[in-house]
Every structure is written in C-alpha cells, then in structure tokens.
Amino acid sequence: MAEKKEYRIKVQGQLISVTEEVYFTYYRMKRRELHLEEKDTAHGVFYYSALDTEETNGEDAIPDLTSPRVEDMVMDKLVAEKLHQCLSQLAKEEQELIFTLFFQNKSEHQLAAETGIPRMTIHDRKVKILRTLKKLMEK
Incomplete structure (x- = not known):
C-alpha cells in the first residue's frame, strides 16, 4: 500500500504539517510573490524598506507632504x-x-x-x- 505523502511548510523557522491543498496554495503564492519581485527589479522599482536599518525604518525617509512644514x-x-x-x-x-x-x-x-x-x-x-x-x- 502506498504511503500517504506528508506536506510541510516552513513557518517561523519550523516545519509544520499541512494538507495538500494548503501546501500547493502556499507555494503558488510564494512563486507569484517571487515573480512580482523579479518583475519589479526588472522595471527598476525601488522599495523604501530597502533603506531599513536596525535604528530606522526606510519609510521614515518619505517626506510628509500633507503636514505643514x-x-x-x-x-x-x-x-x-x-x-x-x-x-x-x-x-x-x-x-x-x-x-x-x-x-x-x-x-x-x-x-x-x-x-x-x-x-x-x-x-x-x-x-x-x-x-x-x-x-x-x-x-
């Protein structure tokens, strides 16, 4: 008799057992996210999160144009x-x-x-x- 395949995904550094449906949905989502990131890189999209450091948040570099100076x-x-x-x-x-x-x-x-x-x-x-x-x- 064939063994039932066990599906696992990594969550916060630990492997968690999930159903086949959850497994494929998760990895389809991950592939889509990777595809969009590659597309953004190819088109020169810049994310302020790339400016993040331990002390500051990159989004803090965005000027607040709605508040008076x-x-x-x-x-x-x-x-x-x-x-x-x-x-x-x-x-x-x-x-x-x-x-x-x-x-x-x-x-x-x-x-x-x-x-x-x-x-x-x-x-x-x-x-x-x-x-x-x-x-x-x-x-």
Whole structure:
C-alpha cells in the first residue's frame, strides 16, 4: 500500500504539517510573490524598506507632504504676532472696523446696514486701514 505523502511548510523557522491543498496554495503564492519581485527589479522599482536599518525604518525617509512644514508654521506665527502688534497701533475705531470685517466675517453691506454708515465709506476706510497696516508690516 502506498504511503500517504506528508506536506510541510516552513513557518517561523519550523516545519509544520499541512494538507495538500494548503501546501500547493502556499507555494503558488510564494512563486507569484517571487515573480512580482523579479518583475519589479526588472522595471527598476525601488522599495523604501530597502533603506531599513536596525535604528530606522526606510519609510521614515518619505517626506510628509500633507503636514505643514515647521518652517512655515514658525513664519505664520511670526507674521501673526507682527500683525497683532501693527493692529494695536491703529486707532480704536480702525481696530473695531478690521475686527468686525475680518475676525467676525461680516460683509461691508451687513456693517453698513447695522451702523447706518454708507457701504462705500466703510469700504474706503477699510482700504485706507489696510494700506496703513501694510506699511506697518513692512517696517
């Protein structure tokens, strides 16, 4: 009587007995993986995992383009501080106008309706204040 063939695969360095179906599926998958790796090599595909060392992960070398850069965050903070300093140099009425238009997001039309001041007067004041702020920011 013919002996039944025993199928084994290596898992974490140990041979494990498996069914014939599992054995052939496993090695078919391994052959496919090897084929794809050879194809990638032939086409010059580079994997960041090739940069892995004991201390670092190769994927850490990939720049994160979705997060803001530290330099940009620092510059934004410095500009915001400068803007607040310049705003504090404006007259109280000018500060209130800028605060209402830019920080409360009210339109010139809304502000004109609330205060009774013509919209064009509000617009002209806003433009004059923004020019003043620009000059102060450039100092």
